[in-house]
Amino acid sequence: MPDRVAVAREMRRVLRPGGTVAVAVWALGERLEPFDSYAEFVRRNLPDSPFARAMAGGTLSMTPDGVAAALAGGGFEQVIATRERLTVRWPTPGDEARGIAGTPFGPEIASLGPDAAAALLADLAGALAGADGATVPHPMTAVFGCGTAAR
Numbered sequence: 165m166p167d168r169v170a171v172a173r174e175m176r177r178v179l180r181p182g183g184t185v186a187v188a189v190w191a192l193g194e195r196l197e198p199f200d201s202y203a204e205f206v207r208r209n210l211p212d213s214p215f216a217r218a219m220a221g222g223t224l225s226m227t228p229d230g231v232a233a234a235l236a237g238g239g240f241e242q243v244i245a246t247r248e249r250l251t252v253r254w255p256t257p258g259d260e261a262r263g264i265a266g267t268p269f270g271p272e273i274a275s276l277g278p279d280a281a282a283a284l285l286a287d288l289a290g291a292l293a294g295a296d297g298a299t300v301p302h303p304m305t306a307v308f309g310c311g312t313a314a315r
Contacts, residue, residue: 168230172238172311182315185240191247191305192225198252198292198302202264205288206272215268231309240311248308253301257293261285 165171175185190196206213226234228245235243254260262285264270273281294300 168226168234169237172234172240174238176239176311176313179313181313184310184312185235186308186310187231187235188306188308189231190225191307192227192230194225194305195302196225197304198260198263199267201292201302202267202269202288205291206269209284209287210272213269213272215272226307228307228309231307235309235311238311239314241314243309243311245307245309248306250304250306251301252304254299257289257297257299258285260292260299261289264288 172185179185206215228247232243232245235245254263264273264285273284276284292300
């Protein structure tokens with residue numbers, strides 16, 4: 165969203181009078197897990213990947229002040245934006261590794277062929293696991309905002 169105020173203005177335009185919009189984005193300056201771990205692994209293991217830098221967190225992130233400014237600039241009233249810290253933990257490192265399929269890296273890994281993809285996912289699971297081989301909790305920080313359209 166290069167023009168975030170324009171996006172907020174469009175949300176307000178299609179919202180009924182008095183309606184409320186809610187948004188959630190990643191917090192700027194924080195690790196974007198598991199995507200940062202996936203990207204680091206891909207850069208190390210597939211250095212020629214066209215997607216190796218696909219998850220540039222700054223393009224997907226905002227501060228609470230940025231969210232509030234975009235919503236207010238878009239014409240919303242009663243704007244609130246907060247920063248929330250959440251923890252995510254997958255059942256197993258293999259489950260976490262398979263999550264890469266839902267990212268821009270997924271099609272590239274699938275194109276490696278079944279055996280190479282399985283080997284890569286096993287290596288990724290090992291890289292994501294803690295010293296004891298179990299999953300590791302990932303703190304994640306998000307920004308939540310809401311605003312109301314004038315009546």
